[in-house]
Amino acid sequence: MTSTVMPLHVRIRRDLEDQIRSGALMPGQKVAFEHELMTFYNCSRMTVNKAMSALSAAGLIERRKRAGTFVKLPRLDSTVIDIPDIQIDITARGESYGFELIERRVRTAVTAKERELAGEDGRVLSLTGLHLASGKPLAVEERLINLAAVPQAEAVDFSHLSPGHWLLEAVPWTQVENEISATEADAELTRRLGIEKGQACLVLDRRTWSGPERITTVRQTYDGTRYRLVAHFDTLRRSAPRP
Amino acid sequence: MTSTVMPLHVRIRRDLEDQIRSGALMPGQKVAFEHELMTFYNCSRMTVNKAMSALSAAGLIERRKRAGTFVKLPRLDSTVIDIPDIQIDITARGESYGFELIERRVRTAVTAKERELAGEDGRVLSLTGLHLASGKPLAVEERLINLAAVPQAEAVDFSHLSPGHWLLEAVPWTQVENEISATEADAELTRRLGIEKGQACLVLDRRTWSGPERITTVRQTYDGTRYRLVAHFDTLRRSAPRP
DNA sequence: TTTTTGATAATGTATAGACATATCTATTGG
DNA sequence: CCAATAGATATGTCTATACATTATCAAAAA
Numbered sequence: 387m388t389s390t391v392m393p394l395h396v397r398i399r400r401d402l403e404d405q406i407r408s409g410a411l412m413p414g415q416k417v418a419f420e421h422e423l424m425t426f427y428n429c430s431r432m433t434v435n436k437a438m439s440a441l442s443a444a445g446l447i448e449r450r451k452r453a454g455t456f457v458k459l460p461r462l463d464s465t466v467i468d469i470p471d472i473q474i475d476i477t478a479r480g481e482s483y484g485f486e487l488i489e490r491r492v493r494t495a496v497t498a499k500e501r502e503l504a505g506e507d508g509r510v511l512s513l514t515g516l517h518l519a520s521g522k523p524l525a526v527e528e529r530l531i532n533l534a535a536v537p538q539a540e541a542v543d544f545s546h547l548s549p550g551h552w553l554l555e556a557v558p559w560t561q562v563e564n565e566i567s568a569t570e571a572d573a574e575l576t577r578r579l580g581i582e583k584g585q586a587c588l589v590l591d592r593r594t595w596s597g598p599e600r601i602t603t604v605r606q607t608y609d610g611t612r613y614r615l616v617a618h619f620d621t622l623r624r625s626a627p628r629p
Numbered sequence: 630m631t632s633t634v635m636p637l638h639v640r641i642r643r644d645l646e647d648q649i650r651s652g653a654l655m656p657g658q659k660v661a662f663e664h665e666l667m668t669f670y671n672c673s674r675m676t677v678n679k680a681m682s683a684l685s686a687a688g689l690i691e692r693r694k695r696a697g698t699f700v701k702l703p704r705l706d707s708t709v710i711d712i713p714d715i716q717i718d719i720t721a722r723g724e725s726y727g728f729e730l731i732e733r734r735v736r737t738a739v740t741a742k743e744r745e746l747a748g749e750d751g752r753v754l755s756l757t758g759l760h761l762a763s764g765k766p767l768a769v770e771e772r773l774i775n776l777a778a779v780p781q782a783e784a785v786d787f788s789h790l791s792p793g794h795w796l797l798e799a800v801p802w803t804q805v806e807n808e809i810s811a812t813e814a815d816a817e818l819t820r821r822l823g824i825e826k827g828q829a830c831l832v833l834d835r836r837t838w839s840g841p842e843r844i845t846t847v848r849q850t851y852d853g854t855r856y857r858l859v860a861h862f863d864t865l866r867r868s869a870p871r872p
Numbered sequence: 873t874t875t876t877t878g879a880t881a882a883t884g885t886a887t888a889g890a891c892a893t894a895t896c897t898a899t900t901g902g
Numbered sequence: 903c904c905a906a907t908a909g910a911t912a913t914g915t916c917t918a919t920a921c922a923t924t925a926t927c928a929a930a931a932a
Contacts, residue, residue, distance in 0.1 A: 393885060406803070409840030413801040419912065430887045435913080443683070451913045452895040459801050558656040558702050560649070568811035568829040568853035586811040586829040586853075597652030610811035610829075636915060662882070673917045678883080694883045695925035 394429055398437035406446055406457055417447060417455040472606060473551045476519045484518035485548040488578070492533070492540060500530060503593075503600050509533040511540060513549050516578060517606070523579045524612060529604040536601060553594075553602060561595040566615070569607065579609050586610040637672055641680035649689055649700055660690060660698040715849060716794045719762045727761035728791040731821070735776070735783060743773060746843050752776040754783060756792050759821060760849070766822045767855060772847040779844060796837075796845060804838040809858070812850065822852050829853040 392400070405411040418426070423434045438455060441447045449455045476483040491512045495504040504510045511531040516523045529549050531539045536557050544552070567589045576583045588608040594601045635643070648654040661669070666677045681698060684690045692698045719726040734755045738747040747753045754774040759766045772792050774782050779800050787795070814828045822830075831851040837844045 395885075407840065409803070409842075421912085430889095431913095432888085433886060435915095436885090438913090440686070443686070449913060450895075451893065452897095452911055454912065554702075560652065565857055566809060566831070567857040568831040568851075570813075570827065570829045584813065584827050586813045588809070588811040588831075597650065599652075608811075614808055614810040638915075664882085673919095674883095675918085676916060678885095679915090681883090692883060693925065694923065695881055695927090697882065 394427065395433050395436040395440075398423065398427060398434060399440050402437065402441060403446065411457050413457045413459045415457050417457065419454055471550060471554070472517050472525060473548050476517070476524070479519070481520040483548075484521065485544075485546055486516045486518060487513065487545045488516060489514040490544065499603060503530050503603050504532045504534060513544055515544070515549070517548070519612075523609070525606045525608045526575060526578050527604060527606050529602060531602045532600050535596065535599045549602075550604065557596055557601055559594040559596050559601060563593045565591040567591070568610070575607060579607075581609055581611070588613055588615070637670065638676050638679040638683075641666065641670060641677060642683050645680065645684060646689065654700050656700045656702045658700050660700065662697055714793060714797065715760050715768060716791050719760070719767070722762070724763040725761075726791075727764065728787075728789055729759045729761060730756065730788045731759060732757040733787065742846060746773050746846050747775045747777060756787055758787070758792070760791070762855075766852070768849045768851045769818060769821050770847060770849050772845060774845045775843050778839065778842045792845075793847065800839055800844055802837040802839050802844060806836045808834040810834070811853070818850060822850075824852055824854070831856055831858070 402411070402417065411417065417438075420431050420434045420438065423437075424431050427434065438447065438449065442449050442455075446458060447455050448458050473483050473485075489512070493500075493510060493512065495501045495506070495508045495510050500510050500512075501508070511533055513527070513529045513531070515527050515529075517525040517527060527549070531549070531553070533540055536553070538556065539549075539553075542552060569587050569589050571579065571581055571583060571585045571587050573583070575581070575587060576585075579587075581587075587610045590606045590608070591604070592606075593603050645654070645660065654660065660681075663674050663677045663681065666680075667674050670677065681690065681692065685692050685698075689701060690698050691701045716726050716728075732755070736743075736753060736755065738744045738749070738751045738753050743753050743755075744751070754776055756770070756772045756774070758770050758772075760768040760770060770792070774792070774796070776783055779796070781799065782792075782796075785795060810832045812830050812832050814822065814824055814826060814830050816826070818824070818830060819826045819828075824830075830853045833849045833851070834847070835849075836846050
């Protein structure tokens, strides 16, 4: 597949990966010793070691001194799913993306949520808007931005600009907390998403930090019939959601 | 924290990680050259290189020849969430776990879903059951197991044994596909989970492979008010769901 | 001015060797 | 027989060096 010449340590790693994936090397089984691979590939131990260390770091194998190297049991309790940025996700599906601002307010933090974000008497920018896929509402977004951390947000016109996408460029985050849940559509959601009353919606709550500082809190509520989170995962590394 | 002496390349990596996390090194900023770190830590280039390569592999930094090394923008479109095994998740919350089998059938693949799993005329084990947290139903599970791949499943008594947990030990997977969606509780879910009719439920569909072979297909439908997926993620590595 | 070319500097890959560390095995001493 | 001990061995770390690769910058040519 890859037309370019592959570095040897990458080739060794891929060979082993392939054997593990295909089942030729099953979990628990012993992998060849470094010195065996070294003679097989006719290379130095450092090169083999680089390949094996990478596999070990990726959690595919376990290495024990004196004993050797063994294929690890993949653990289901740490399976992983991608959570895409909604704008990127929509365009990746080949649909056109749009954002429509419903409400914008600047105020002093009063509610618990606002104070958790901006602290006592901190100022927050509150935005409510709609994410559109091919012109149709896909998700409602309710966002709070900590103006102490992102003062420049106050001057931005978010009428048709996804705040999440803007923030991504303006203030890179270092930590995110995501929470996925389900909720029934209330009257407001029903109206805004144009769905049936009581329909199930997927809710994504996200809080982001930049270093120690809180940046933003957002809740995106998706039309449950039109949106789902998909992830393909294998023992080496996850891949992107399918088209 | 760590009482043992840390290898130098780990220390270098952690120092850089900490600087990135704390905001001392912001995305886009240039990281010191290898030869600078080499004199700073008084070590060889290979040691610095090992640390930097690891950070590069983890996606924290980007390295360009001649130009140097730069802190990467974390990309929201590849944020990640843990999907725990339900049994492990429930016990981790300090609740007692239980499984209750509702229906068990062995049959030849007829529906599209069954044939996708077991192929034309393949035999499948169909299991329906309830996951209980502290004695109360938390999720309904509908599972199909490919008996060609896991013949020993036919002899197992799943009356009070979580099939997913058993499978994990019996047949290690190499690939998983997860899908999260939301649905309204129908009459059957209402009855089995003891919830209100029409309530929103979180649905987790999972398909697993072992090498090229399909192992199982499962749909777990959760009581939306009692279950949510949580993940804390930072630019270096994700951590477990909070208690 | 624009384009080409070439030197330069940074990372990427690989080697051979050295010593450290953990752990398994066999031998020895009680 | 059990326990302590002493190899043996596989991985872990690190060095010093070499050459490959490639983006960048500046000088030379069009």
